[in-house]
Amino acid sequence: MKTLCLKISNFFSNFREKLVIRRTMTLADGTEITKPKSYTLLSSLIILFIFIYFWNLIVSSFFQRFGFQFFITRIPNFFTILNAMVSEVNFSYFERVIDPLFVTIQISILGTFIGTLIALPIAFLASQNLMKNSKFPMMIKFGLSVIRTFPTLVYALLFSFIFGYGTFIGLLATIIFTFGIISKMMYEVIETIDLGPFIAIEASGASKLVAFRTSIIPQVIGRFYSIILYNFEINLRASAILGFVGAGGIGLILNDQMSLKEYGNVSMIVLSLLVVVIIVENISRFIRGKLS
Amino acid sequence: MIQFQQVSKTYPNGVQALKNVSLKVDQGEFVAIIGLSGAGKSTLIKLVNKMIESTDGTLLVNDQNVSILKGKNLRSFRRKIGMVFQSFNLINRTSVINNVLAARAADMNFFRTLFGLYSKDDKLQALESLHKVGILEKAYIRADQLSGGQQQRVALARTLSQNPSIILADEPVASLDPITANQIMKDFEKINKEENITILVNMHHVDLALKYANRVIGINNGEIIYDGPSEKITEDLLKKIYGRDLTDEDIMFKDK
Numbered sequence: 001m002k003t004l005c006l007k008i009s010n011f012f013s014n015f016r017e018k019l020v021i022r023r024t025m026t027l028a029d030g031t032e033i034t035k036p037k038s039y040t041l042l043s044s045l046i047i048l049f050i051f052i053y054f055w056n057l058i059v060s061s062f063f064q065r066f067g068f069q070f071f072i073t074r075i076p077n078f079f080t081i082l083n084a085m086v087s088e089v090n091f092s093y094f095e096r097v098i099d100p101l102f103v104t105i106q107i108s109i110l111g112t113f114i115g116t117l118i119a120l121p122i123a124f125l126a127s128q129n130l131m132k133n134s135k136f137p138m139m140i141k142f143g144l145s146v147i148r149t150f151p152t153l154v155y156a157l158l159f160s161f162i163f164g165y166g167t168f169i170g171l172l173a174t175i176i177f178t179f180g181i182i183s184k185m186m187y188e189v190i191e192t193i194d195l196g197p198f199i200a201i202e203a204s205g206a207s208k209l210v211a212f213r214t215s216i217i218p219q220v221i222g223r224f225y226s227i228i229l230y231n232f233e234i235n236l237r238a239s240a241i242l243g244f245v246g247a248g249g250i251g252l253i254l255n256d257q258m259s260l261k262e263y264g265n266v267s268m269i270v271l272s273l274l275v276v277v278i279i280v281e282n283i284s285r286f287i288r289g290k291l292s
Numbered sequence: 293m294i295q296f297q298q299v300s301k302t303y304p305n306g307v308q309a310l311k312n313v314s315l316k317v318d319q320g321e322f323v324a325i326i327g328l329s330g331a332g333k334s335t336l337i338k339l340v341n342k343m344i345e346s347t348d349g350t351l352l353v354n355d356q357n358v359s360i361l362k363g364k365n366l367r368s369f370r371r372k373i374g375m376v377f378q379s380f381n382l383i384n385r386t387s388v389i390n391n392v393l394a395a396r397a398a399d400m401n402f403f404r405t406l407f408g409l410y411s412k413d414d415k416l417q418a419l420e421s422l423h424k425v426g427i428l429e430k431a432y433i434r435a436d437q438l439s440g441g442q443q444q445r446v447a448l449a450r451t452l453s454q455n456p457s458i459i460l461a462d463e464p465v466a467s468l469d470p471i472t473a474n475q476i477m478k479d480f481e482k483i484n485k486e487e488n489i490t491i492l493v494n495m496h497h498v499d500l501a502l503k504y505a506n507r508v509i510g511i512n513n514g515e516i517i518y519d520g521p522s523e524k525i526t527e528d529l530l531k532k533i534y535g536r537d538l539t540d541e542d543i544m545f546k547d548k
Contacts, residue, residue, distance in 0.1 A: 094395070111376070162298075179444075194384075196377065196379055196381035196392075197381050197382060197383040197384075198378060199343075199377075199381060200375065200381035200382075200447070200450075201383075201394050201395065201397070203341055203343060203370060203373075204370065204371070204374070204375070204394075204395040204398060204450075204451075204454055205367045205368060205369070205370035205371035205373075205374040205398045205454070206367070206394075206397055206398035207367060207398070210397045210398055210402065210405055213382070213395035213397070213405055213406055214390075214393075214397050214405065215383045215394060218383050218385045218386040218390070219383065219384065219385050221385075252537075
């Protein structure tokens with residue numbers, strides 16, 4: 001057993017030695033320069049290997065079971081369904097969509113806003129570069145990973161068990177989800193900035209919090225706006241699913257109409273959401289362009 | 293007054309940056325600390341406002357024992373000590389006046405700071421500081437649009453707005469061209485004379501140090517080699533401080 005392990009590890013170290021390129025070039029006057037070790041080839045091979053393995057696992061097994069023919073012949077079905085959805089759009093259903101759509105927008109705006117407010121101090125405490133010699137960042141980062149593990153839907157479901165159904169549940173779920181993502185995105189930005197100004201303001205006798213407000217915020221505020229707008233878009237899209245667990249908004253009627261097999265109405269709902277998302281995307285792209 | 297009593301500093305990696313350093317700087321002195329990089333100049337300066345903690349000895353600054361200062365006491369102690377850096381350390385993405393106001397934020401109500409609602413009085417004080425270093429007209433320009441010399445002036449104004457009794461300057465002219473460096477040193481000289489502020493400046497350019505400082509402290513390998521008036525320093529002493537002959541790198545105005 002031991003010799004086997006040794007053999008395996010030997011094999012890998014030999015393998016690595018060969019794949020890690022270390023090229024020496026000689027200049028005209030005989031000076032030699034050696035390029036430092038490069039793991040590019042090794043890592044690309046590993047990625048290729050993983051890719052082929054997963055491809056086999058998922059795609060090949062599908063083809064083996066159903067055949068390639070099946071896959072090709074079924075592709076047009078997608079367009080048939082799409083066509084049916086588009087051609088059957090029930091525009092008159094729009095007046096029933098407006099109210100839930102507004103509820104969805106409200107949840108997204110309020111959820112993004114409150115989530116951001118909570119995220120800001122947490123991102124500050126989670127930034128290792130500001131909190132030198134402190135255990136806070138590690139602990140908070142772990143907590144945030146746990147929070148992000150669960151999708152919005154799970155939170156909505158959880159809250160519906162506790163508080164019952166309704167818009168408020170959707171808002172709570174959106175806040176938590178937004179908080180988890182925005183905190184991470186914010187501390188990642190903070191951890192890349194130039195710390196000089198922060199040190200200078202701290203040296204002037206300011207607390208970390210004051211130094212953060214005065215020297216870090218101006219540096220990161222532009223990127224923070226981008227993060228917030230991006231999360232607002234995500235929340236709008238997620239809202240369609242939120243309604244499935246009774247958390248209010250457009251998802252609620254989407255779920256109803258789907259179970260009633262009223263595809264014309266479903267199309268109208270999806271279409272409305274699509275229009276809103278596109279509008280919001282364009283507004284936020286415009287604002288982000290102005291900011292940078 | 294700054295008083296080092298057998299102060300030592302050993303970094304966690306084992307490097308002994310300062311060995312049993314004793315010195316006394318009176319209020320209003322202009323002291324230049326010279327030596328090679330890695331000699332301990334920066335450590336010495338950063339000990340004064342406790343950016344670095346000493347490992348041994350006693351350090352008294354303005355009659356306070358620095359090593360026991362913590363939290364709120366440390367912060368109010370730092371209010372009276374200004375600091376200027378080699379890389380200026382300005383907040384780039386905001387206006388010059390906001391940079392100066394940031395150094396006054398420690399004295400302000402936190403909610404005012406939080407929303408950036410500085411009082412008229414605070415703004416006026418900040419503008420006065422900018423005026424002192426002759427850069428008032430740049431008050432509403434973004435800090436990163438200024439030249440290196442102008443940025444260091446803003447840093448100086450920022451420090452002045454604290455009304456400090458001591459200014460620490462860590463290689464303040466090392467990243468500036470000779471002409472600008474000279475001007476910045478003149479600003480230090482002016483501040484020192486007019487406001488009786490103690491100035492402790494680190495530099496490796498010997499000529500500038502001798503030209504502007506009244507007193508020079510030469511450090512080699514964590515130990516003080518020379519401490520006295522700048523007029524009395526000799527070629528021999530400089531050789532001892534630098535551990536070698538002076539090269540072009542140690543002099544800013546090479547033709548003189």
